[in-house]
Each structure stands twice: as C-alpha cells, then as structure tokens.
Amino acid sequence: MNEQELFFNTIKSGKEENVRLQLKRNPELVNIKDSRGFTPLIFAAYFNQEAIAKTLLEYNADVDASDSAGNTALIGVSFKGHTGLVNLLLRNKADVNVQNNNGETALIFATMYDQPLVVKMLLNKGADKSLKDNNNKTALDYAVEKGFKNLEEILK
DSSP, X not given: OOHHHHHHHHHHHTOHHHHHHHHHHOGGGGGOOOTTOOOHHHHHHHTTOHHHHHHHHXXXXXXXXXXXXXXXXXXXXXTTTOHHHHHHHHHTTOOTTOOOTXXXXXXXXXXXXXOHHHHHHHHHTTOOTTOOOTTSOOHHHHHHHHTOHHHHHHHO
C-alpha cells in the first residue's frame, strides 16, 4: 500500500492522531486526490470524520476543492445531515453556492434529502435559493416535488 492509500485508509478508520502524524511527516498529503478525485477533506466529510476534517483544515486543506463530479466537501455532507461537519466547513468559509457538474448546490442536495437543519444553516450563510441545477430546478422546486412541506416553508 502506498502512502496515499494508507492516508485515505487512516481517514476512513477515524484515527485522527494517525492522520496528524502522517501530515506532520508529509504536509503535501492534505490536498492530494484519489482515483475518484476525492481530497482527504471530501473523504473525511463523506465518512463523517469531523475531528479529522478539523485537523485537515488546520493543515490548510482546500475547503472548496471538488471531486471529479464537481462535489465539494460541503455538497457531499449536506445531503447526509451531519450538522457538525456542515458547521465546521461553514466556519472555515466553504462557498455555499458552488455548483457541481450537474448544477446542484449544497442547498439543493440538503433539500432533496430532507435535511431542514442543514437547509437553515446554508441559508444563514447566504445560500442562493435562486440557483438552478441542470434540470432547471431550484431547491424549492425539489421541496415541492417531493412534498417536503417544512422545507417549502423555509425556502419560500
């Protein structure tokens, strides 16, 4: 197993102290990409490894780096509803209005997956409700389509 594979496995396992040791040895690991274009921060967010995400940000991980589909860590975590990680990324100035290759934003994902707390957090940080994805739909359009009345009210 090479150093990069070992680093991603360490992130997945949740061993923050080992991630920190690997970064001390090789700070360049902080923004490497795997075969899918995942950065360590995107990977940590995907596996809900908040402590590791915090460490990566301390080592200047690019908070808005995207994978091969154009998803950032914030987009990736928004549909899962991990509010601690969403808050951490927002505190570290993640761009709430980045659109992935399909035009989807963190707000659209949070809405599609019925995550009202995340929707509120994103709106409080300036998420643009008017942004449309490649299907010409806004977050509100998805709330209406899916029958998420609580999100309709929040997004109106």
